[in-house]
Amino acid sequence: MIRRNEALAYAIAGIAIFAFAVLLVFALFRLAGTEAEMRENERDNMLWALSQAHAAVLLLDAEIARQAGIPQSMADVERRYNVVLSRLALLNRGPQARYMGDLGLSDNLAAADRAIRSMEDDILGLSHGDVETAAAVHDVLEPLIGDLGLAGNRSMVRQWDATGARLDRQRESIVQVIVSIVAIIILGTVLSVIVLRTMAQRQRLMRSFVREQEIAEAYRNFVALASHQFRTPLAVIDSSMQRLLRSGRGMKPEEIEERARHVRGEVRGLNELIGATLDVVKLDAGQVSADPARCDIVMLVDRVRARQLEATPGRTITVRLGREVPPAIETDPLLAEQVLGNLVSNAVKYSPPTEPVFIRVTAENRQICFAVEDRGVGIPQDEQEKLFGRFFRASTAQDVPGTGVGLSIASQLARLLGGEMEFASRAGIGSTFTLRLPHEWAAIRPEQSIERLPA
Amino acid sequence: MREQAPMLPLSALAIVMLVFLAPPPAHAQEDTLPAPEGEIILTIAGQIAQTNLDASAVFDEAMLANLPSAVLETTTVVTDGLRQFDGFLMRDLLTLVGAEGETVTATALNDYVIDIPVEDFERFDVLVATHMDGQRLLSRDMGPLWIVYPRDDHAELQDIRYDYRWVWQLVRLDVE
Numbered sequence: 001m002i003r004r005n006e007a008l009a010y011a012i013a014g015i016a017i018f019a020f021a022v023l024l025v026f027a028l029f030r031l032a033g034t035e036a037e038m039r040e041n042e043r044d045n046m047l048w049a050l051s052q053a054h055a056a057v058l059l060l061d062a063e064i065a066r067q068a069g070i071p072q073s074m075a076d077v078e079r080r081y082n083v084v085l086s087r088l089a090l091l092n093r094g095p096q097a098r099y100m101g102d103l104g105l106s107d108n109l110a111a112a113d114r115a116i117r118s119m120e121d122d123i124l125g126l127s128h129g130d131v132e133t134a135a136a137v138h139d140v141l142e143p144l145i146g147d148l149g150l151a152g153n154r155s156m157v158r159q160w161d162a163t164g165a166r167l168d169r170q171r172e173s174i175v176q177v178i179v180s181i182v183a184i185i186i187l188g189t190v191l192s193v194i195v196l197r198t199m200a201q202r203q204r205l206m207r208s209f210v211r212e213q214e215i216a217e218a219y220r221n222f223v224a225l226a227s228h229q230f231r232t233p234l235a236v237i238d239s240s241m242q243r244l245l246r247s248g249r250g251m252k253p254e255e256i257e258e259r260a261r262h263v264r265g266e267v268r269g270l271n272e273l274i275g276a277t278l279d280v281v282k283l284d285a286g287q288v289s290a291d292p293a294r295c296d297i298v299m300l301v302d303r304v305r306a307r308q309l310e311a312t313p314g315r316t317i318t319v320r321l322g323r324e325v326p327p328a329i330e331t332d333p334l335l336a337e338q339v340l341g342n343l344v345s346n347a348v349k350y351s352p353p354t355e356p357v358f359i360r361v362t363a364e365n366r367q368i369c370f371a372v373e374d375r376g377v378g379i380p381q382d383e384q385e386k387l388f389g390r391f392f393r394a395s396t397a398q399d400v401p402g403t404g405v406g407l408s409i410a411s412q413l414a415r416l417l418g419g420e421m422e423f424a425s426r427a428g429i430g431s432t433f434t435l436r437l438p439h440e441w442a443a444i445r446p447e448q449s450i451e452r453l454p455a
Numbered sequence: 456m457r458e459q460a461p462m463l464p465l466s467a468l469a470i471v472m473l474v475f476l477a478p479p480p481a482h483a484q485e486d487t488l489p490a491p492e493g494e495i496i497l498t499i500a501g502q503i504a505q506t507n508l509d510a511s512a513v514f515d516e517a518m519l520a521n522l523p524s525a526v527l528e529t530t531t532v533v534t535d536g537l538r539q540f541d542g543f544l545m546r547d548l549l550t551l552v553g554a555e556g557e558t559v560t561a562t563a564l565n566d567y568v569i570d571i572p573v574e575d576f577e578r579f580d581v582l583v584a585t586h587m588d589g590q591r592l593l594s595r596d597m598g599p600l601w602i603v604y605p606r607d608d609h610a611e612l613q614d615i616r617y618d619y620r621w622v623w624q625l626v627r628l629d630v631e
Contacts, residue, residue, distance in 0.1 A: 045532065045618065056565055083565040085595035086624055094535040 013194050020187045027180035030173040037166060046099050047155045053087035054148040060084045061141045067126050068134035074124065081123055088113045103154050105147055112144040218389075225393075225404065229273055233266035268311070279409050290332040290416050292441040297325060297368065300333060301359055304340045308348060315348055316356040324363045330441040335413050339421075342410040343372040343433045349400050351376025351430065363439075367419070370435040378427040388421065396427055410435075488552070491515035496599045501560075501630035504553025512552045519585065519600075523547055527582045529607045532618050540584035540603045545576040548583060549630070556630040561602060564594060564624035571602075571620050573630075579612065580605050583625070597623035 060080040067077050091100055091109055100106050116123075119140060122133050240259045244251065282288050298321065305317045340359075347357040351374040358373040377396040379387060386392045388411040393404040411421040418438045425431035488507035493515035500511040507513060522543035530537055549559070559571050575581055584601040585592060592598030601623040606612045 045615075049533075052565065052567075079564055079594075082594040083624070086564070086597065089596045090533060094533060096533060 009194065009198070013191065016187050016191050016194070020184060020191065023180045023184050023187070027177045027184070030177050030180075034170050034173045037170065046096065047152060047159060049087070049090060049096055050148055050152045050155055053084075053091055054145065054152060056080070056083045056087045057141055057145050057148060061138060061145065064123065064126060064134050064137050068129065068131050071128040074126075077126060078124055081120075084116065085113070088116070099155075100151065103151050103158075105151050108143070108147045112140070112147070115140045116144075222404070226273070226277065230270065233270050236266050237263050265311070276405050276409065280405050283409060283412050288335075288413070288416065290335055292330050292332055294328050295331050295333040295336060296328045297321075297361060298327070300337060300340065301361060301370070304337055304344055305359065307341060308344045311345075312348055312353075314353060317344065317348075317359065318356055319359045320361070322360070322362040325361050325368065326363065326439070329368055329437060329439050331417050331419075331437055335417055336435075336437065339410045339413045339417075339435055340370055340372070342406045343370070343435065346406060346433070347372050347374035347376065347431070350374065350397060366439045367436045368439065370437070371432055372434075373430065373432040375430040378429050378431050379423075379425040380427045384423075384425065387423065488512055489518065491518060493517060497626060497628070499548075499552050499554070499628045499630065501628075502554065502556045503630055504555070505551065519543065522551065525580065525582055527580065527584070527603055527605055529603065529605055531603070531606065531621065537607075539588050540582055540601070541586040541589070542582050542584040542600070542603075545581045545583050545602065549573070549576060552630075554630040558631045560629040560631065561620075561622040561625055562627040562629070563622050564626055567622065567624075569620055569622055571622075575604075575620065579609060592623075594624065600625040 060077075060083070063077050063080045066072070067074075088109060090096055092106075092113060097106065100109055119137055123137055126133055126137075240263050244256065244259060279288070301319050301321075305319060308317060309315065344357065344359065351357065355375040358371075360369075360371040360373065362369045362371070377394075379394045380396065383392075383394050387394070388407055392408070407421075414421045414435055414437075418441070419436045422434040422436065423431060488505050490507050491513050495513045495515060496519060497514045498511050499514075503512055505512055525542060525544050525547075527540045527542075528537055529540070545559075554573070557573055559573055559576075560568060561571055562568050582603040582605075584603045585599070587597070587601070592601055602621055602625055604612050604617055604621060606617075611617075
């Protein structure tokens with residue numbers, strides 16, 4: 001299913017990219033076409049050339065008529081004559097000649113040019129009062145005047161038609177380009193969204209992959225650690241039993257008692273290890289739930305202390321109870337004892353046998369704080385943030401047996417009880433772990449009950 | 456670098472020499488224009504320093520022929536194909552008459568009047584053509600003089616806003 005979705009996404013992205021390119025090329029093509037068309041001047045000067053020729057012939061006609069009536073210098077007639085010839089030469093040449101051909105006037109213009117040139121001597125030699133010659137010249141010029149007027153007319157219609165058509169084409173091109181651009185914007189947005197989503201998805205996959213790797217690594221470490229932790233007491237028990245068998249009846253009762261106590265200690269350690277491992281499984285499965293009851297604080301602390309002293313009889317554990325501490329709180333006494341027991345056992349484990357361990361109980365902000373202080377190895381600064389993580393063991397704790405689940409379980413249980421765990425530690429100086437528990441059970445919100453495996 | 460003695464660059468030296476060797480500018484000449492002997496072809500009036508007839512400078516064929524000749528090959532919008540034009544540069548003509556102004560108003564035989572910025576003649580080698588393809592331009596065609604722009608050499612000149620400055624049958628210039 002995922003594979004099909006992915007193929008579909010690739011297909012959509014591919015089509016979008018292709019459409020994007022096609023639209024861009026199309027818009028570019030239309031724009032280039034419009035630009036080229038705008039650069040073309042359409043020979044706009046044709047109408048102007050025609051009107052100039054028209055005026056020149058009219059002016060010559062008028063000048064000749066005046067010359068016939070009023071005596072004056074011939075220079076003006078000659079100038080007008082030259083201008084007329086110049087205009088006709090212009091119209092009978094190059095692009096103008098082709099345009100006149102399109103208008104169907106080439107032959108008429110050529111004939112008029114010939115006719116006017118054939119009368120050159122008459123025109124330039126026109127004398128005052130020579131009305132007949134003037135009339136003859138007029139007869140030649142008149143149809144030319146008519147033709148040029150007509151040509152101007154047709155030219156205007158042609159040009160306006162052409163301009164209208166060109167504007168239509170350009171408008172159409174511009175609309176197409178606008179539509180293309182809108183489509184390009186939409187496609188661009190779609191592509192961007194696809195790319196961003198793919199990136200986000202990859203990021204998510206990457207993160208969960210890294211997390212899975214971390215978890216797998218942690219479990220591997222745990223298995224190695226646990227097997228080591230299980231094997232060591234088993235080896236000790238085994239060697240004690242071998243010794244007992246070998247010595248037979250020769251062993252003194254005190255030595256047998258000593259060995260049995262030793263074996264029992266190891267068995268208890270194993271039991272605790274199994275208990276902790278089971279706790280992890282239970283916590284992960286959400287099978288642990290708190291059962292609130294009245295919990296006497298002095299009794300709780302004494303029980304924890306007594307149990308620890310039973311396991312390590314030579315150690316000093318000092319309890320200091322603040323005067324403000326109430327006699328009892330409402331919590332799950334068994335879970336609270338387990339958390340506190342873990343903290344005290346850690347304090348003992350990670351400090352030299354000659355150093356005392358302190359349990360200080362105080363009350364502040366409707367919370368009871370159980371601070372367990374040791375003068376032990378401490379936790380290096382750069383490892384502190386991983387401290388409550390599952391299977392974490394500090395570099396300073398390498399020589400001490402342990403699985404790295406104790407604190408993790410303790411902090412989870414503390415949250416289950418609506419409290420929290422805090423600590424302050426300096427490598428080589430010691431650590432203080434503080435369990436804060438609420439006075440009353442009612443303060444606990446249900447969602448704080450249990451969490452799955454922490455990320 | 457600091458211990459090196461400063462040296463005059465060769466190019467600067469060349470410029471200095473050129474300045475000393477170059478002929479004095481035309482407007483520094485005190486010679487007034489000679490009087491025309493033949494038919495007057497071109498009249499220049501307005502803000503000019505050199506005159507030979509009333510307040511204007513007039514030219515016959517021989518006087519125009521004395522100007523430094525120039526050749527220009529270009530297409531035009533009113534003819535087909537490449538044409539060769541002979542004549543002189545408008546710039547040289549204006550220098551000769553000591554023209555001081557921003558605009559030249561060109562007038563043609565048929566009373567066509569167009570204002571041309573003097574800047575055009577500074578930026579481009581604008582020709583006043585007397586010949587096209589070796590033939591003298593005649594008054595009954597595009598003559599006697601035709602203002603021709605180097606259209607093919609500059610893309611910006613291929614524009615209708617320059618096309619109308621190509622005055623043919625040119626007979627008069629007024630400098631303002």
